[in-house]
Amino acid sequence: NAGVTQTPKFRVLKTGQSMTLLCAQDMNHEYMYWYRQDPGMGLRLIHYSVGEGTTAKGEVPDGYNVSRLKKQNFLLGLESAAPSQTSVYFCASYERQGQTGELFFGEGSRLTVL
Amino acid sequence: RKEVEQDPGPFNVPEGATVAFNCTYSNSASQSFFWYRQDCRKEPKLLMSVYSSGNEDGRFTAQLNRASQYISLLIRDSKLSDSATYLCVVMNFGNEKLTFGTGTRLTIIP
Numbered sequence: 001n002a003g004v005t006q007t008p009k010f011r012v013l014k015t016g017q018s019m020t021l022l023c024a025q026d027m028n029h030e031y032m033y034w035y036r037q038d039p040g041m042g043l044r045l046i047h048y049s050v051g052e053g054t055t056a057k058g059e060v061p062d063g064y065n066v067s068r069l070k071k072q073n074f075l076l077g078l079e080s081a082a083p084s085q086t087s088v089y090f091c092a093s094y095e096r097q098g099q100t101g102e103l104f105f106g107e108g109s110r111l112t113v114l
Numbered sequence: 115r116k117e118v119e120q121d122p123g124p125f126n127v128p129e130g131a132t133v134a135f136n137c138t139y140s141n142s143a144s145q146s147f148f149w150y151r152q153d154c155r156k157e158p159k160l161l162m163s164v165y166s167s168g169n170e171d172g173r174f175t176a177q178l179n180r181a182s183q184y185i186s187l188l189i190r191d192s193k194l195s196d197s198a199t200y201l202c203v204v205m206n207f208g209n210e211k212l213t214f215g216t217g218t219r220l221t222i223i224p
Contacts, residue, residue, distance in 0.1 A: 031210055040122065042201065042216035043158070050210045058211065090157055094212065100146050100165070103203070103212060105157035 002026050006091050006106035013081045013113045021076040021109050023091030031094035032074040033058075033103070034066065036087040043090060049074055081113045115140050118204050120215035128223050131192050135218045137202030138184045146205035147178055147185045151198045152217065158201055161187075189220075197222045 004025045013019055023032065030051050035043040035058075045058030047066040055066045063085060065077045074093075078085060091106045120137045127133045139147075147164035162169065164176040164185050175188040189196055199217040206213075 031212075033212060035214070040216070042120075043214040045211065045213060048211065056209070056211075059213075088155075092212075094210075100148075100163045101205075102160050102163075103148075103150070103158075105159075107157055108155075 004091060004093055004104050004106040006109045008109060009107065010110050015082060015113060017081050018079050021089055023074045023106060025072055025093040027093060027095065027104065029093035029095050033092045034076045035090045037090060038087050083113045085111065086113045087111060117141060117213045118202060118215040120202055120218050122216055122218060124219040124221060126221045126223055127192055129192060129194060132188065132190050133192055133220065134186060134188045135200055136184050136186050137215050139204045141206055142183065143206055143208065144204045145207040148203040149176055149187050150201040150203055152201055153198050192222050194222050194224060196220060
């Protein structure tokens with residue numbers, strides 16, 4: 001059981017290049033989230049999805065786009081990468097269990113924009 | 115005001131001591147609360163959910179105070195392996211947004 005898988009795990013981009021991060025989960029979870037983590041900043045929510053075909057903005061959505069065409073996949077796109085987007089990106093899926101639940105994370109994708 | 119706020123620390127605590135963290139949240143509609151643990155450069159992992167009545171898991175106790183809008187985590191008899199960053203997480207039902215605090219860094223000193 002793979003859980004949540006992120007690809008790629010590492011990437012170096014030049015300013016202005018585009019790329020897509022893929023998050024795949026095999027747990028049939030409805031909710032999926034993309035976060036970025038910078039030193040001293042904790043995890044900040046970029047975009048999230050509460051089901052196939054739906055997406056919503058988080059705290060820091062600018063410069064990113066997302067798509068959830070299939071329930072198991074949540075894609076994060078950078079159309080024109082900027083050095084400020086150098087960060088560690090974490091994807092997570094959420095299993096609701098009554099009034100509570102659990103977030104399951106991927107191992108992270110380390111992106112450097114030169 | 116940030117939706118979820120934590121004291122970033124660092125907390126440097128001798129082994130065997132008791133340490134407590136607080137986390138405040140601004141949205142009174144928040145419904146679910148969690149403590150996650152993150153080791154250096156790794157993904158966060160669930161430590162415990164926080165229930166209205168408070169809950170305990172071994173050396174860890176979590177409390178929720180809805181009136182004052184904060185959650186707390188108490189670690190008793192701290193171990194070297196407790197050194198990590200502790201993140202509080204708040205979920206709002208309705209928009210299903212999961213928001214993290216900035217994390218509190220804890221170092222247990224031998």
